[in-house]
Amino acid sequence: MFIQLKTIRVEVGYAETMIERFAGEGIIEQQPGFVDLSVLQKKRTRGEEEVMIVIRWESEQDWKTWETSDVHLAGHRERRGQPAPSFILDSSQAYYEVLGQKVKS
Numbered sequence: 001m002f003i004q005l006k007t008i009r010v011e012v013g014y015a016e017t018m019i020e021r022f023a024g025e026g027i028i029e030q031q032p033g034f035v036d037l038s039v040l041q042k043k044r045t046r047g048e049e050e051v052m053i054v055i056r057w058e059s060e061q062d063w064k065t066w067e068t069s070d071v072h073l074a075g076h077r078e079r080r081g082q083p084a085p086s087f088i089l090d091s092s093q094a095y096y097e098v099l100g101q102k103v104k105s
Contacts, residue, residue: 001098002060006053007091014087015041015049022053027071033062048089
């Protein structure tokens, strides 16, 4: 399993905007190898809010196929040249290969 982790820090009052953007219905759910997407909001913050998006894929190759797909790239092309919203303070991405897992039986 492969995990894509996005962390976005926003000004106070804008976490809900990011949550709606990522938690709403989209096209990623229809992609081969997509497992699930979770949107988390950090509980305690001072002067900013943090939203984390965890996307699980069956494999790194499935994620790469999504990243290079026409439908995914088209979404990014629509926003090309537009400034990032001013309420976004910082964002980062990290990628993980799952090497161990426990599940409830």
